[in-house]
Amino acid sequence: MTYKVGIMGATGAVGREIIEVLNDRNFPVEKLRLFASVRSAGKVMETPFGEITIENADEADYSEMDIAFFAISGGWSKENAEKATSAGCYVIDNSSAFRYDDKVPLVVPEINADAIGDSKLIANPNCTTAIAAIPLYELHKAYGVKKVLISTYQATSGAGAAGMSELTEETRNYLEGKEVGNKVFAYPIAFNAIPHIDSFQENDYTREEMKVVWETRKIFSEPEMPISCTCVRIPTMRVHAESIVIETEKPVNPDDAKKLLSSVEGVELKEDIANNVYPMPITATKKYDVEVGRIRQNLVFGDHGLEFFVCGDQILKGAALNAVQIAEKL
Incomplete structure (x- = not known):
């Protein structure tokens, strides 16, 4: 057909x-x-x-x-x-x-x-939600996720072609000693990090941050799942990176989690810290799969907690x- x-x-x-x-x-x-x-x-x-x-x-x-x-x-x-x-x-x-x-x-x-x-x-x-969703869901199925804490490092592509152009143009202006301006973002993006994506809500989170909460709950059919997120715009071109911490219902072992995620459709495990292999925007660019790595026991939640890092192409899996x-x- x-x-x-x-x-x-x-x-x-x-x-x-x-x-x-x-x-x-x-x-x-x-x-x-x-x-x-x-x-x-x-x-x-x-x-x-x-x-x-x-x-x-x-x-x-x-x-x-x-x-x-x-x-x-x-x-x-x-x-x-x-x-x-x-x-x-x-x-x-x-x-x-x-x-x-x-x-x-x-x-x-x-x-x-x-x-x-x-x-x-x-x-x-939303792109940020889509990039985190697959590894997070697989861990949820296996261990039961009680709480999720996410910090994002989001590329300028999230603001469209105009955002990417502003990064290129204003970086050039900075390096040439010219005045650096901003139209797309709240502040100049070149060599900066801006903890503000979309509008601020009544609870002092941004709408981008709340999108991750609302959408993850809906996709997972978990309307009460506790999720908190901070979204930051950084001067990269088209890959969003996210640091994710979870508390689980069942004990979780990092080695078991690595084995689980290594066989998941849509995930590429980038986990070899002895050789400096981990997810990065530069390696995830124009890649269909979401890179997942830096998988480790979380020091706060102990054997009921996991921490990991993901990178996904915002224009591809994110859209x-x-x-x-x-x-x-x-």
Whole structure:
């Protein structure tokens, strides 16, 4: 079976990556159509599927598509998702618009593909959540997770192509002795770390931090799981790194955890500290699997605690790859 596929937001970082992933994974595309804003409509884009003329996303006829990947803003998704699903088109939405809607499945295919059911609308999780989810879920199944503490080190790609461009441009300005500015981020990102991603909430956490809490609970079907997160933007290009501490119901041995994670789909174990092998953004860039390493007994929770480090490509498993994996389950 082949599918007529549309990508809404095809000119953005995630939209472009979806095109590449569809080709790389040999997704059965009968016809690929690309959509973006009226400013981009009429332009021609080179793709692995040939040259394709970009169309106006606001004028899309969803009856002519089987699957639509939404890689635009949440507001746009809310306005257009029902148009697509009522026309019989599946929508895989990369925004936060529907993630917290109880009627819409939030899916990491390695964990809860069965949640899709007969829904025509499927939400793709936040990048930070998706990268941590697979190793965390496997440990939860094996040992029972009581508490989760996460600190993130997030790449500029999380703010889209504009974020990556700002890092490049302002790093160059810094090295050339020019004034360093900021438009995308709250402060200059070059040679800096900013503990502020998305808006601050009433509980003094940022929305990005609360996304990890809300979404992990929903994906795991664990609505009361205690999770706390601090999210920090750092001057890297496209891989998010996360330090994760868990307290477990059952005793957990680091060697057993390493053996468990070494055989998990979507995880690459990078665990050889004698030879300085561990997860890093530079090695996880453009990689489908999430790197996991630095697995050790946590000093606070003892034999009921584990600490580990993960790195995952924010644009791939954190967005485009997960979306295509969802489409593969339809």
